[in-house]
Amino acid sequence: MAYVTQQDLIDRFGDRELIQLTDRTNLPAATIDATVVAAKISDAEAMADSYMAKRYKLPLNPVPDVLIPIVANMARYYLYGERAETESAVTRNYKNALGWLKDVANGTVQLEAEGVASAQTAGGQIQTVAPDRVFSRDTLEGY
Template sequence: MAYAQLADLVTRFGEAELMAQTDRYSASQVDAAMVGRLLGDASAIIDGYLVARYALPMVPVPDLLVGICCDLARYALYPDAAPDMVRERYQNAQRLLREIGSGALQLGVATPVAGGVHAVGSPRLFGRGNR
């Protein structure tokens, strides 16, 4: 499950940039399949940071994660050399993910921690009701 959609990228960064980075020949349309793959890759990275603290998938998706996902995917749109602003947003997204993963930054959702301890025992063998 992707934490962001194509529409989120368009809203944040504009359709012109997405066309320029995904349609390398004519820059006349957005390659939605490519963007979908990049958003999926970015979401997998996010899951790697969240899996120790939150039950996944996160529904609804916190706004902070939508922005982080967009910044990670946008950076991946520049395979050779990302502009400084794109690189800085990517580095900030990574920093935020480290803080979320360590617990220093909370997402503000009431999602139980994944991997919590749950004790299970067998039924009583001896007792007043067991003869």
Template sequence: MTYATQQDLIDRYGEDRLIALTDRAETPTGAFDTALIARVLADTDALIDGYLMARYALPLAVVPPQLRPLAEVLGYYDLHLYEPDEKAKADHKLALDSLKDIAKGIIQLEVGGAEPDVNDAGGVTTTDRDRPFTASNLKSFI
């Protein structure tokens, strides 16, 4: 499932900025590399799915509105070949924190569908070892 498109990145960051980040040809072409953008957005989708699968059944029927901006920020950060600026770093950290909160259930997504089955391993655990204190070895204390 695609959470953001190339057009979403253009709308958010501008065509000139994307050209500057993706035109990596030896002789600049003045156009953005659509294959690079598609690969980065696919990697971003996989990252988001990794966080979502902890709480939601995938693929989602509809893309929740909270995910598109997160995918845009993560994709934009990954397009940087060299060190991104401070704003891009801060936005990237905030997006990852939001994904962690979604995985923990702190942020709820409005999606139709069931949450994945949760393992009920939180019950009582017992052991079969011998009891250290029995009626026979406590006779002298009573």
């Protein structure tokens, strides 16, 4: 299930940016390379799934609207690759997207989508079994 499309990226970031980031054959850049865009979208979706799989049955259907800009910002960052500057908005948005996905994985953020089932339910308590203590206040008395 696709979370974002090439058109979503065009709507958010403009076709000019996608042309500059993907056209590796024309000088000057003139067209969007759909293969490059699809690969980076796929990478971003796989990364998002790796976080959401902890709590949700995948693929999400329908895709929550809140997820679209998250995956779009990640795909944009992947398109920039080595050109993404450390202090740029592209990098900042990527880091924010990862932080949000970590919150989803930890349960701090709950996705609202029909048909989304939590993969994990509240379980019982953790129990441990260990041998009796060898050293205690009584056995060490006098040392």
